[in-house]
Amino acid sequence: MVIELYAFACGVRDLPENCGAAQLGHVAAVFGPAGGDTRDDAIRHGLVVQALVDMCAAVLPVRFGERFTEVTALVDAVTPRLHELEDRLAAVDGCVELAVRIARAAPVRSDGTAYMQAGLQASRAATTLHALLQERARAAVVAQSPLLHDACYLVARGDVDDFAHRVAAYGVEHPELDLVCTGPWAPASFAEAAA
């Protein structure tokens, strides 16, 4: 039976329905029956990974479409990378990913100087917020984006509420910014090497 790899995990307390796990040292490779390549299949993959966040101490999501003909083929592929995966799982252990996106609020269009000053003020405010959030995160990944700021933060589970409150409070202090904070997500932005 062809299987699909969902994620690597450690500290597994439970598994989503129809999933199994190949235990390799401290690393569990979580898999399930392979589906198709449709959008719904990709969404299902994401939902399984997201469910694992609440079932495991640490999760490294694997991109959609990593399939193996059988469990032994999965084990053979993963075994040479075991130490790397253990290190990466240790890096995200006890953490989740939070996303923060910031855009410039509807700009002032009274005159050219005001427009530019408002843009500069918003840009500086976004930079300051990023610095504040970095202090509350274990790591951060900033994306290239047309937005003022588009980043993901690796945050300890116990600090999620504090992090979100900080973002909300900063928004109140800075009406020149539109912002949104989403999560907690599986730390996909910090799992490139596991893909």
Added chain:
Amino acid sequence: MTRVLAAQGEVPVPAPAMPRRVSVDSETVERGLAQLVLTLVELLRQLMERQALRRMDAGTLTDDEVERLGDTFMKLADRMDELKEHFRLRDEDLNLDLGPLGRLL
């Protein structure tokens, strides 16, 4: 399944990938080409505005230059809004999926 923890105002969601082929259907070809052209214009507008803000931050622009640049960017933004409305395009439509290189904007 987005879980919003904090929000203020309206922040655009990540842009969906633009279709990799421009439709040659007679009813949509004009819109498809407009989408492509406006995406490139938007890229240039953003690059110019960011560079202008960097120079303003560094203090290398005079007051007159700041006023003229700001006025130009305002007019360009207004014109872009008109064109987007004309071609029924949203902000998130003005993007290109460059495959493994990610998105243009």
